[in-house]
Each structure stands twice: as structure tokens, then as C-alpha cells.
Amino acid sequence: TSKSFLSLPLQAKMSRPVQARRLEGVDKNIWVEFVKLAATYSKVNLGQGFPDFPAPDFLREAFTRALSGENHMLHQYTRAFGHPPLVKVLAQLFGKLLGRDLDPMTNVMVTVGAYQALFCCFQAFVDEGDEVIIIEPFFDCYESMVKMAGGTPVFIPLRLKAPKDGKLMSSADWQLDPAELASKFSERTKAIVLNSPNNPLGKVFSRGELELIADLCVKHDVLCISDEVYEWLVYDGKEHIRIASLQGMWDRTVIIGSAGKTFSVTGWKVGWTVGPDRLLQHLRTVHQNSVYHCATIAQEAVAQGFQRELMLYGKPDSYFVQLSKELQQKRDWLVQSLEAVGMKPIVPEGTYFLVADISEFKSDVPDVPSSDEPYDNRFAKWMVKNKGLAAIPLSAFYSKAHKNNYNNFIRFCFAKEEATLKAANEILQKWKKEKTSS
């Protein structure tokens, strides 16, 4: 039936529900809220994960060179699935790391940050009725992306095993229960998301743990979406092992990486996927129907950055080597700083995040049992507003059902200048003094 609106006072607004149902349950986003809070209140921002030190000179020089060159065609579209020099060097590097011959055209695809790589994976592989296993705590977008694709997230927690007396907690103390993990796999399981090194805990999965996951993937014919953005940030001589290199895994794994995390340029939004053509072809389909091309200049500069790193691989001058050494020192510094004031850090084996137990400081932020809001959320908000120190509550990294499982932890980012970490320390010291004297 056609309605005659023209005779009514101009019916401007859309009168029926306008948004698609795929947006149900994915509209809330912790970062939108906490980035705003940090921007408004924080004097020291250890919240969102980005470095406040400069990007390496060689990379900024590559960017400037690309701009000043005769070739103004770098301001125009490049190849949709990845700028040729970049996919070429990624294929070389990852081929070397995986011990495989990789084709830059079919085994590599460039994306707008690792975030868009994740999006392409979920859209390409997950359908209504599919289950996707997510290990908690997890980078929050996994859950909403699975839901937006119509899939069902199935959660399994890393469980904290109490450390030996007197020792600090380590991210290695957080482990999967093998029987519990096995029980999560069903005939509806399409994929498992692995994030190693893990954000927020900093856990670096061991070979044994990866083999456990790999065996189940092979047994149940499940895909593995392997988010390895922090692959170069591993400490204490630990090794980052790529699950795709394990028996039976190359053919069922998509590896995701990030220039933002690799080269400390989160604002460039250059990421990539590496995997077999039979999987990447579907990522290409999603990509060409959503974003199509990624910006050219940043890809050109990142390609040059990788060419340098390939030449310096394993040598002391390698940025990968230097960055992880530098961050390990910052990690140790923050660990000491937190310990000194009574916050109990979980020492991370990798990434630039550290989770700490804030139980000693709970008296400042009374619990409100009737509230829906997880305690650590309230704590983090109070802390940024009243102490000017921004951090992220651990519950942000848990599914709704499990948000109250670990109530007393917050996550700090330590990819910060010495001055920033010192300033954070001063805030914490002052806070502790105020508590002791009150």
C-alpha cells in the first residue's frame, strides 16, 4: 500500500527501524569510551596500546623519500591486494621464517591494519551456525566480529595457576586446561582464534600449548586465525613459535601481522595476512568488496622498512632486536614501580602490555554490589578521573558472562618514553603515600 505522505507536514524522519540486525550486540565499544576518557582526564596515558616514542628514523625517512620522489603515482591506487614491493618482501620474510616458498600474489594480502585482516577472516569463514573458539582474556573485537558475521563465540579461559611462594605472577602461569579445551570443539566449530603473544596478558604460548591446539584443529578440521601482531615483542630469550609451522597447520591457518606494532607506527594502519591460497582467495573476495585498496604511500615505506630488517635479520642493529630489548627494560622498570607501591604485576613474556592486581587500592573505590558494571571498570574510570592515570580494566577483555571472573586487574601499556613511565611512577608513589597517611 502506498502512503501519501506528501499531504502531511513533511515526513522527514525515517519511521521504521533503520539499522541492520547484524549490528545487534556489537554497538558497544570499550575503546570509544576509554579513549575519550583518556583524552579528557589523563595526565599519563598507559591505556590504549600505542607507543608515545617516535617511530624509527629509517621508517620515517622511507616515508619522506617516497613523498619527495619524482614518482607522484605513489599518490594513486596501487594493487588492491597489496603494493607489489610490500607483498614481495613479506613473502620473502615469512617464507624464511616458515621455511616455505611463498608467492607474494597468492599467499599474502595487505589490509588496513591487523584489525581489517581480522574482519576479512571472520567475514570470509564464519557463517550463521558456526562456532568460533575464543581464548579469554581476548582482544575485544574478536567477539563482536564473530557476532557480526552471524557466528557464535565459544569462550575458554586461561586459568591462573598460583605462582610459587614469593615469586611474582608471570603470564606463563595463565594456562589452558587441555580437557576443557577439547570439550569446546564440536562439529559446529569453524575456527579458533589464537593470539600469541597475547593481549592483554602478554602470554607467549609454548610449543606444547600450540601443539595441543594444533592437534585439536587437525582432529576436528578447524581453521586457525592466528593473531601474531606482537610477534617481535618477546622477552627473556623466549621464542615466538608460529602455529602455522606445526604439523598439519599451514593449510588451515591464516597468520595476521601488523606494521603498527612491528615498526611503532600504529597510525599508519598497515597490516597483512599470510596463508595458503585456498584460504586467502576468500579474504581477497571480502577485501575487494569492502575496502578494495589500501593507501599506497605507507605501504611503500613499510616495504622499505622490511627490506632493511630482512638484511639485518638477527643482527644487533635490527629494529626487531633493539625494540624488544628496549621494551624489556621498560617492562622491568614498570614491574618494579608497581611492586613498590603494592600493585601486583603479572610479568608478561611478550607484548607491550602488563596486567596488575590492584586489590591493595580497592579501599579508594568502594564496590557497589548492586551495580552491573564490573569493579575494575569503575576503578579504571575513577583512577583516570582522580589520579590522571589511564589504564584499561581487564574485564574489557572478557565476554559478558565472565566479566566478573577477575575483578581486580587492570592493564597498563609500557611502550612509553622514560619520562612517561617516571611520571606514572610519581602518581603511584603519591597515591600510596596518601593511603598510608590516611
Next chain:
Amino acid sequence: VEFTKVAADPSIVNLGQGLPDISPPSYVKEELAKVAAVDRLNQYTRGFGHPSLVKALSQVYEGVCGRKIDPLTDILVTVGAYGSLFSTIQALIEEGDEVIIIEPFYDCYEPMVKMAGAKPVFIPLRCKNDGNSASSADWVLDPAELANKFNSKTKAIILNTPHNPIGKVFTREELQVIADLCIKHDTLCISDEVYEWLVYKGNKHVKIATLPGMWERTITIGSAGKTYSVTGWKLGWSIGPKNLIKHLQVVHQNTLYTCPTPLQEALAQALWIDSKRMDDPDCYFYSLSRELESKRDRMAQLLREAGLKPVVPDGGYFMIVDVSTLNVDLSDVDEEQPYDYKFVKWMITSKKLSAIPLSAFCGPETKKQFEKYIRFCFIKKDSTLDAAEVILKNWNKQTV
């Protein structure tokens, strides 16, 4: 994707893909160079759009639209206009919906609508003068035919003005016909206006969102790539009412979260420069279209001299050409392909000139109607057009 590969051969004069080979204005390149030196601009910025960029966009478009535009709630910055189309369609379109698409259409509209689970409903632009078209203005929608396409399932219509590939600039009267139907049927309008600054003498770009009753139901999409000849920056934007844009923002935060910072900052600076001189003819928004108008006229002339029939566009940087006048016999090329595909392949191989076949821009029912046309892109530097001139002047000297 298919035609980009073929035309990558440097011996071929590439007038196919919509890619400028002219340089972006120098101040645009300079702004990006300046930005590279600022540390914090290499890190994440605000997800829905870098603050200085959304402010600059609201400044430019408040002037153009004559209404207040809130930079934080009424704008979303995306990865190219392509990203805006995707975010809009994913946010507002789903299974059970129908979406009206005007043919010929920019080829991504159909797969994006399908990916959202909805049904594309096509309506062709029809040539007024019995197939003899000299201008893009000859191509019009039949109002009765259009009205018939709307029903209770129609969620949106996608409008593209200035139009790719024909170059049509929809008049206010034509937009009013569409607006009336949108209001009558309570439909959304997705208005792809990436070529908004490229309108030639005698024509005016009208924003359908400025028509009465339309702001609340329209998403208007723009592109830095087309505005500043920087397609490789991949920055675009969606502008609309808060209650629609908020859904696009939800899609954005679940797909790529944030766009590159340095490019957004440089774009913001360039927009400030031009927004301050919108009353000045030297503003790049106007100077680029003057530059392109002479290239358009040159291209049209060369094509006519070669015996082809160009459809002179009122806007955009594409021109469609009727190649049937040449009577090139390709019936022995025994592929199932439409005539224009075969023609383009023949033209690439034998004339070393590339274009895009128009049936690439049509739904299945209309391919026959448009298969005598191919599309040329004329946002090319003089030496490229010179090379095209040589080919076109020698066209008839070779045996077919």
C-alpha cells in the same frame, strides 16, 4: 580487477581505470611531508575520524549544505568512498531489503548490496534521442518506471551524481522526482557524490540531502581521492544525520576501527586551505574542473575525428563512447562475451589503447542495451592524451 591487470602493460595508453596520472596539487603533497615529521601523527587517532579532519569537513560542507553539521556525530571518515559505501550498506541494509540501483552503475554497488543479503533492483538510464546521444544530459530516468520500482521492501536507492560512467549531473528537478519517492515510500538515499567538484560549465551539482525532507534519510558520500587527485590516499567520508551515522560508526568500529592518521591530518590541512577560498576561482575545487573541461573537450574532438560517437559528460572524469559506428566485426571471436568486452580487448591488442566496457557497469538484463559503449577516463596528463591522439588519428589508416 580483471582490466587493471591487462592495462598494466606500459606500452598501452591507459584510459581505462579511473586513475589520475596528473600530479596532485603541490600544497597537498607538502602537507603530507610536514605531517611525517610529527611523532604523535604516526599513532592511532580518533576512530570515527581525526578531529582536525572532521572539523574541516564540517566547515566545508556546512557552507555547501547551508546547515549545521556536527563533526563528531554527523561525519564518519572511511577508507575511501568505497569504505563509506560498505559501511553504509552494512549498517542499514539486510536480508529482505530491496535496494534500487540506477544503471549503468559503479560496479561495487551490486556485490555490496548482495553481500548484505539484500536484493538489487535495477532501473536503467535511457537515452532520450532514440539512441543518438551527444551529451550525458540525454540520459534520463523514466519517472513512471522509477516509481514502479519502489515498494514496501525498498530500503534504499543508490544515487550517483555526477554519474560514473556516463558523467550525468542530475538536475534539481530529476532529484526532486527521486526525493518525492523516497519520502512517499519512507526510503533511504545513499548519495555517492565523489565527483561533486567536477562539474562543467552550465551545470550545477545539487545535493539531494538539501532538498526538503531529505537530510534525515540521506547519507552523502565524498572522496579525498577524487577531490584532490590522490586516489592512493584512500580517504572518504559519509555525512548525514546523527541517527543514521551512528550505525555506520558501529560498522566502522567493527571492521577497521580507525583510518591512517598522517593522511587524515594532511587532508585536513588541504581542506582548510581550500575552505578559506571557496569564493575564489583559484580554489582547487574549481580549478581542477576547469583543467578537466579542456581535457574533456579535446578528448571528445579526437574521438569524433576517429569516427566514434562520444557522449560528452556534464561532470566527472569519464566519457562513454558509442563504438558501433566503426562496425568492427568481432563475430569470429567466439567467446560468450558482450560486444564491448570483445571490442576493448581488440582495441588493447591492435590499437594499444585501453578503456572499460560499459556492460561491466550493468545488471544482467541491461547488458545488451549498453554493449555498444566503452568508457574512457580523461583525467590524464597532456603526454598521455597526446599518445591517445596519435592512436586515434591513425585509427582509420590501419586495416581492421
